[in-house]
Amino acid sequence: MSKTALITGASSGIGAATARTLAAAGYDLVITGRRTDRLQALNDTLENRYGIRVHVLGFDIRDRFQTESAIDALPARFRRIDLLVNNAGLAAGLEHIDEGDPLDWDRMIDTNVKGLLYITRIVSQRMIADGRGGHIINIGSIAGVQAYENGAVYCASKHAVHALSQGMRMDLLGHGIKVTEIRPGMVETEFSVVRFHGDRRRADDVYRGIEPLTGDDIASVVGWIVSLPPHVNINDIEVMPSAQANAYLTCRKEDESEQ
Ligand code: NDP
Ligand code: 8X3
Numbered sequence: 001m002s003k004t005a006l007i008t009g010a011s012s013g014i015g016a017a018t019a020r021t022l023a024a025a026g027y028d029l030v031i032t033g034r035r036t037d038r039l040q041a042l043n044d045t046l047e048n049r050y051g052i053r054v055h056v057l058g059f060d061i062r063d064r065f066q067t068e069s070a071i072d073a074l075p076a077r078f079r080r081i082d083l084l085v086n087n088a089g090l091a092a093g094l095e096h097i098d099e100g101d102p103l104d105w106d107r108m109i110d111t112n113v114k115g116l117l118y119i120t121r122i123v124s125q126r127m128i129a130d131g132r133g134g135h136i137i138n139i140g141s142i143a144g145v146q147a148y149e150n151g152a153v154y155c156a157s158k159h160a161v162h163a164l165s166q167g168m169r170m171d172l173l174g175h176g177i178k179v180t181e182i183r184p185g186m187v188e189t190e191f192s193v194v195r196f197h198g199d200r201r202r203a204d205d206v207y208r209g210i211e212p213l214t215g216d217d218i219a220s221v222v223g224w225i226v227s228l229p230p231h232v233n234i235n236d237i238e239v240m241p242s243a244q245a246n247a248y249l250t251c252r253k254e255d256e257s258e259q
Helices: 013-026 036-050 064-072 101-129 152-172 191-195 200-206 214-228
Strands: 004-007 027-035 054-057 083-085 134-139 177-186 238-240
Touching: 004 013, 004 054, 004 238, 013 027, 013 036, 013 083, 013 214, 027 036, 027 083, 036 191, 054 064, 064 101, 101 134, 101 152, 134 214, 152 177, 177 214, 191 200, 214 238
Parallel strands: 004 027, 004 083, 027 054, 083 134, 134 177, 177 238
Antiparallel strands: none
């Protein structure tokens, strides 16, 4: 019997790449996000290319009622979820704490922390009720173990994901549900465009002179983790571009045209 994975934030970046990787591995998919046009296009591509079944769920993960209603309304063939990839998330803003915008703080905390909690609660309840175990993969960040200047609230939200991953691993242990945290470094997706509120030049500058990770790089790590036998769990794993040592230190090649 094929397995079903639910991926939050599959309309771009790491989530979309993970959907492609898991589809290629034969998983049926539930893909979620707010931009349902993109999810529908991904749905069509994956069903045609891999012959799997995909279901699109459009909802804002910050809204508990929307999140729970969406999961409750899943068609019967998608109700049994074997793998939950908690990926939806964002950074908004990059400034000192005294200059931060509380609206940005709300978006980050409501999405990265509370949204992850809302969907984990309802999906883990179903996994437990089915009695067949399962696997939850949380996309954390190196910002979950290192704070950096101008990123206090994003880092706090990912520190929360780090703590939640450890806590839920203990809570779900007796139910045969594995919990993995993946902590990426710099991945070139829409992340920085979102962080800088659509300022693409500022976003591009983040990756200037280095080869960042891609969504596919993280997706291939997800693919490897879920390929391991049931008795093996990767608790957490940090994945960085070779040109990055930690949250503060990257080795950039200078652009000769600028000299
Ligand atoms: P993208 O901006 O490309 O993707 C973010 C995804 O999250 C989108 O599919 C978006 O869907 C979804 N999302 C955001 N807000 C909501 C919401 N309120 N409700 C539902 N879905 C939402 O960025 P990435 O792929 O890079 O980010 C994925 C995860 O990886 C995030 O948790 C991020 O913190 C983490 N990460 C990213 C790193 C990077 O350098 N890029 C490094 C470390 C971690 P939609 O807009 O359609 O709702
Ligand atoms: C994204 C990594 O360090 O660019 O989580 O904020 S960082």
